[in-house]
Amino acid sequence: AILAKDLVRNALREAEKGGKNGCARADLNRILDLAGNLHGNQARAKAVFACSAENFWREFDLPPQLPGTQLFVNRRFNLKPLGPLLGAQPRLSVTLVDRQRARFFDLRLDELKERGGLFHTLPRRGRSDGFRGYDGGHAERRTADEAMHHFKAVAERLKEELEKGLWEKLIVGCHDSNWSEFESHLHPYVRQRLLGHFSTDVANVSTEQIRExxxxxxxxxxxxxxxxxxxxxxxxxxxxxxxxxxxxRVLRSLELGEVQTLFLGENFSARAVECTNCGHLDSHMVPYCVVCGRATRELEDVCDAIVPAAIRRDVELFYVKNDPEFDRVGNIAALLRFRADQNRSGEISAAS
Structure with missing residues (x-):
């Protein structure tokens, strides 16, 4: 909170110097008030987007995975620090299961929400195992059979949820003794989406333990x-x-809709221009757009435009650090869904 207050006060001084003491000052003062109340939010990060000129104010609680406290005063919202959170995290289902219970959760940006459950009552054992244990053995088989049907019902529900697009990836929590039996009932498509499993007691686990x-x-x-x-x-x-x-090449492919996964060096930054009319991005510092001929404006960091474009287009986004080979190719790369310059015979022309 102290660092946030210092950043806001510095930004207020800069706004005064630049004559931006209208809308920017109102937003910064509101952020300063908010920073004074952050002491109770230590387990979470806070992102604020504000523009009083447009009557816009949005606050978001986020996982504590951001690189540090930062403040940006600019003509566009800065999404670069949020790229790893918004561009790579799948819609995640967390399912807890034992031999008679199942609980279903959604986990998104470190927020865990329970969306339902299943409960199957197992048959009770009698007072006696009967003649030479026959009744007892029969009861055990019946209990095992009921548990099997329960596991199948949970697996079927997961399959239906996947088909409806409710989630993209799956994590399962259960007793180690139940895992192999439950996993065997998962549909192959569901198993392909499985990220892993952890050992837990469904009846006693806390929400915080599930999240962790x-x-x-x-x-x-x-x-x-x-x-x-x-x-x-x-x-x-x-x-x-x-x-x-x-x-x-990356800018070109992003505009063509070719990009499936985008990779940026952790500290990557490059200058570029953006068309004020059509939004075309160009790494050449040209005064006029090569697409529509209108004037361009300079971007100190092209990531200010790349990251929002990737998020809007649902492009998977990763930041890369400590990779010498990635450094050598310029700290920016993209894996493509397709190549627009690929001809029908399957040959690929070099990107211009």
Whole structure:
């Protein structure tokens, strides 16, 4: 909170120097008041987007994964620090299951919401195991059969939810002794979306424990996916296939809708221009748009335009750090859904 207040006060002084003591000052003062109340929000991060000229104010509680406290005063909202949160995290289902219960949760941006459950009463054991244990053995088989039907019902519900698009990835919590049996009933399509599982007692686990375990598995899965895809995009770029590197090529492919996954160096920044009319982005600092001929404006950091465009188009986005090979190709790359310059025979022309 102290750092946030210092940043706001510095921004207020800069706004006074630049004569921006109208709308900007009103927004900054409101943020300053908010910063004074952040002491109770230590387990979360806070993002604020404000423009009093447009009567716009939005606050968001976020996971505590941001690089640090930052403040930006500009003509557009800065989404770059939020890129890893908004561009790579899938809609996640967390399902807890034992032999008679199931609980279903949604986890998005570290917020866990329970959306329903299933409960199946197992048959009670009698007072006696009967002649030579026959009744007892029969009861055990019946209990096992009822548990199997329960697991099948949970697996079927997950399949239906996936088909309806309620979630993209799955994490399961259950007793270790139940995992192999439950997993065997999952539909192959559901199993392909499974990120992992953790051991838990469905009846006694707390919401915070569920969030911690699921967030850990998601973090590990995203780290592994990022490493795999960075290697893939570099290999694809070398073979002039579905991978490209460099600002100019990435901007072109992003505008054409070719980009599936975007990779940016953690500290990547580059100048560019943006058309004031059609929004075309160009890494060449030209005064007029090559598409429509209208005037352009300079962007100190092209990421100010790239990141919002990627989020709007549902492009997967990863930030890459400590990768010498990625540094050598310019700290920006993209894995493509398709190549517009690929002809019908399957040959690919070099990107211009």
């Amino acid at each position: 375990q699921a967030s850990r598995i998601l973090r590990e899965a995203l780290d592994e996916r990022r490493q795999t895809l960075v290697k893939e995009v570099l290999d694809q770029a070398k073979s002039n296939n579905r991978g490209i590197t460099g600002v100019r």
